[in-house]
Structure formats: C-alpha cells, structure tokens
Amino acid sequence: GSVFSHVVRAPEDPILGVTVAYNKDPSPVKLNLGVGAYRTEEGKPLVLNVVKKAERLLINDSSRVKEYLPIVGLADFNKLSAKLIFGADSPAIKENRVTTVQCLSGSGSLRVAGEFLAHHYHQCVIYIPQPTWGNHPKVFTLAGLSVKTYRYYDPTTRGLNFQGLLEDLGSAPSGAIVLLHACAHNPTGVDPTIEQWEHIRKLMRSKALLPFFDSAYQGFASGSLDADAQPVRLFVADGGECLVAQSYAKNLGLYGERVGALSIVLRSADVASRVESQLKTVIRPMYSSPPIHGASIVATILKDRNLFQEWTVELKAMADRIIRMRQQLFEALRARGTPGDWTHILKQIGMFTFTGLNSEQVAFMTKEYHVYMTSDGRISMAGLNTKMVPLLADAIHAAVM
Numbered sequence: 325g326s327v328f329s330h331v332v333r334a335p336e337d338p339i340l341g342v343t344v345a346y347n348k349d350p351s352p353v354k355l356n357l358g359v360g361a362y363r364t365e366e367g368k369p370l371v372l373n374v375v376k377k378a379e380r381l382l383i384n385d386s387s388r389v390k391e392y393l394p395i396v397g398l399a400d401f402n403k404l405s406a407k408l409i410f411g412a413d414s415p416a417i418k419e420n421r422v423t424t425v426q427c428l429s430g431s432g433s434l435r436v437a438g439e440f441l442a443h444h445y446h447q448c449v450i451y452i453p454q455p456t457w458g459n460h461p462k463v464f465t466l467a468g469l470s471v472k473t474y475r476y477y478d479p480t481t482r483g484l485n486f487q488g489l490l491e492d493l494g495s496a497p498s499g500a501i502v503l504l505h506a507c508a509h510n511p512t513g514v515d516p517t518i519e520q521w522e523h524i525r526k527l528m529r530s531k532a533l534l535p536f537f538d539s540a541y542q543g544f545a546s547g548s549l550d551a552d553a554q555p556v557r558l559f560v561a562d563g564g565e566c567l568v569a570q571s572y573a574k575n576l577g578l579y580g581e582r583v584g585a586l587s588i589v590l591r592s593a594d595v596a597s598r599v600e601s602q603l604k605t606v607i608r609p610m611y612s613s614p615p616i617h618g619a620s621i622v623a624t625i626l627k628d629r630n631l632f633q634e635w636t637v638e639l640k641a642m643a644d645r646i647i648r649m650r651q652q653l654f655e656a657l658r659a660r661g662t663p664g665d666w667t668h669i670l671k672q673i674g675m676f677t678f679t680g681l682n683s684e685q686v687a688f689m690t691k692e693y694h695v696y697m698t699s700d701g702r703i704s705m706a707g708l709n710t711k712m713v714p715l716l717a718d719a720i721h722a723a724v725m
C-alpha cells in the first residue's frame with residue numbers, strides 16, 4: 325500500500341471547480357460564467373495585440389537571455405508598476421519611499437505581503453470585506469495572520485453597507501491591517517464612491533489602521549487606468565503608509581504568465597530599503613526568484629509610449645464590452661418581465677455581477693440550462709456574449725419564477 329493511502333480527497337476549489345464541472349458537461353450549448361477571465365464576443369480567450377507585439381520585440385532582441393532574475397524581479401518592471409498604480413509624478417516614488425517587488429501575479433503578491441506582515445508587523449490581524457474573493461482568507465491565514473471580516477455588502481440594496489463598514493473598521497483594534505479592493509470589488513461589483521473612500525481614509529488614518537489594497541482590476545472597472553487607481557492614490561497622497569498587490573492577469577490578459585507586483589509605501593527611503601531586504605528573505609525560500617517572461621512583456625509595454633497608448637485602447641474596449649453585456653442582460657430580463665429589480669446589473673462595476681440568486685437557483689440554472697457560475701450567484705460578465713444573453717436571461721427568468 326501507499327504511504328499516502330490515508331490521504332482524503334480535498335474539495336474542489338469553489339471557483340476553479342466551476343470550470344471543472346463545465347468541462348465535464350457534454351451539452352453542446354453551455355455557458356461558463358464562473359471564472360473571472362475575459363472572453364471575446366465569440367466566446368474565445370483574448371491575447372491582446374499589444375502583448376503579441378511586445379513578445380515579437382522580445383523574440384527579435386538577440387541580447388535577451390534566460391538568466392535568473394534577482395530575488396525581487398525585473399528592476400524596470402518594478403519601477404514601471406509603481407508608476408502605473410501610484411501615478412507618474414507620485415511624491416512617494418520620487419522620495420524613494422516605495423519598495424516594489426515582482427511577485428507571482430496578484431495571489432503571490434498577497435501571500436508575500438502576508439508573510440512579511442506576519443513576521444514584521446506588530447498587529448497580526450487582517451480585516452477582509454464580507455464577502456470577498458474566496459482565496460483571501462486562505463492566503464492570509466496560511467501566511468500567519470489572523471483573519472477577521474468587516475461588513476461590506478448589503479443584500480437588501482445590493483449595494484455598499486457603508487454604515488456597517490464604518491462601524492466595523494471603527495471598532496477594529498488600533499493598527500489592524502485592512503484589506504481593500506482598489507476597484508471592481510470581487511464578487512459584489514460594488515465600490516465606494518470617491519467621497520466614501522475619503523471618509524474611509526480619514527477613519528483608518530485616525531485609528532492607525534494599515535491599508536492593504538488588492539488591485540486586481542486596474543483599468544477594468546472604468547476603462548481608465550488612472551480613474552481606477554484613484555482610491556489608492558488618495559491614501560498615498562496623505563503621506564501615510566500602505567501596501568498594494570497588483571495583478572496584470574486581467575488588465576493585460578496575462579493570466580497564466582503569473583505577473584504581478586507588491587509595493588509597500590513607507591515613511592522614509594531608509595525604512596523602504598530595510599523592508600525590501602526583508603521581503604527578499606520571504607521570497608528566497610518560497611520560490612527563489614520570479615519568472616522573467618511575463619514581467620518582460622509588461623515592462624516592454626509600459627516603457628514604450630506607443631505600446632502603452634495601444635494598451636489603453638484595448639483595455640477600454642474590454643471594459644466597454646463588459647458594460648455592453650450588462651445593458652444587454654438587463655434589457656433581456658426586462659423584455660421577459662422577469663420579476664424583481666435588476667438595476668444592480670447596470671450599477672455594479674467591473675468583471676462581475678452579484679446577481680442575488682441563491683445557491684438553489686444557481687444549481688437549477690446549471691442543471692436545466694447548463695449555465696455555470698459560483699454558488700454565491702456571482703456571474704462573470706466578461707464571459708458573456710451577445711449570442712448567449714438569451715440563454716442566460718431564460719435561465720435567470722426560470723430560476724426566479
């Protein structure tokens with residue numbers, strides 16, 4: 325017998341498991357709205373043109389080698405990533421108060437930050453929104469932090485529970501870490517307004533709560549990279565400290581390249597340099613150094629004015645297609661006279677709509693209509709296309725009747 329014969333089967337990941345189930349479904353007409361990955365109007369994955377161009381430039385550059393990157397990754401990539409999120413003329417960058425390390429996409433950036441905080445920060449409790457991306461509690465718990473939640477979503481309004489959020493952060497212990505979705509909150513699609521962000525900032529600074537932004541969708545919410553970075557920049561502008569985990573999975577379509585960055589904004593260049601030295605001691609025994617290809621693609625695009633400009637156009641096109649899907653789904657439900665208020669489909673922001681459908685209704689839609697989504701009723705608008713809108717609308721209509 326195997327020395328591992330006692331090992332029990334682990335449950336499927338609740339998000340990635342949706343795709344496993346979808347792939348097993350033999351139905352010729354089926355729809356996967358589970359995973360947050362962009363699909364074209366033809367339902368196909370998209371490699372951005374600007375990424376193909378950057379890859380051609382890299383291949384034709386004979387000076388390029390496949391040597392190891394430093395522990396902290398590609399220097400150009402790190403500098404440009406910080407500029408992208410904090411703004412080209414950010415005083416924090418100019419004053420060398422930011423340390424940026426290349427990590428394995430958004431997830432890896434969260435994990436490296438979590439382990440650094442668990443070892444070097446005095447308050448090992450992190451508050452995450454309720455609900456949040458399903459991986460957050462696992463990443464932070466395994467990193468050694470104690471995870472608590474703050475109220476975020478109000479199911480009755482399908483909007484922000486702003487009062488609950490302020491109360492929960494207001495009663496958090498001084499110094500606690502607070503995870504904030506920089507924009508396009510996953511799974512709810514509900515973001516604070518800029519006035520509400522300012523309110524949150526004041527409260528957090530008054531209690532010395534440590535902001536930790538998860539920025540997985542910069543550019544995907546509004547179609548503008550700068551507009552989507554506004555909440556982060558608001559917190560950096562007051563001179564205080566914060567952390568930011570950036571992902572290029574969605575906004576550059578580099579999902580499988582696993583390219584992202586962790587930036588920590590500090591009070592002084594001296595602290596920043598010491599913090600970076602400790603980030604290296606987290607990374608080295610975890611995976612030694614990050615991969616070179618994805619970061620080279622990103623750096624090539626970010627440092628070239630024309631490629632950058634092309635990227636913003638392609639990014640806007642993706643964001644606009646998602647917004648069109650919101651309008652089409654809303655109209656299709658209205659045309660069917662589906663009971664209920666569906667205006668949240670239009671109001672929510674980013675890749676996802678938090679439909680308000682419960683797990684039984686979701687199971688019904690999967691069984692009867694071959695429409696796949698997470699059991700919390702979250703649908704990826706980026707996975708929808710015009711041809712499939714009637715199927716989804718029929719499924720929702722039947723589920724709520």
Ligand code: PLP
Nearest residue numbers: 429430431457510538540571573
């Ligand atoms: N954070 C949030 C809120 C997400 O939705 C995701 C992806 O779905 C991630 C982080 C991490 O994604 P990745 O590790 O692919 O960059």
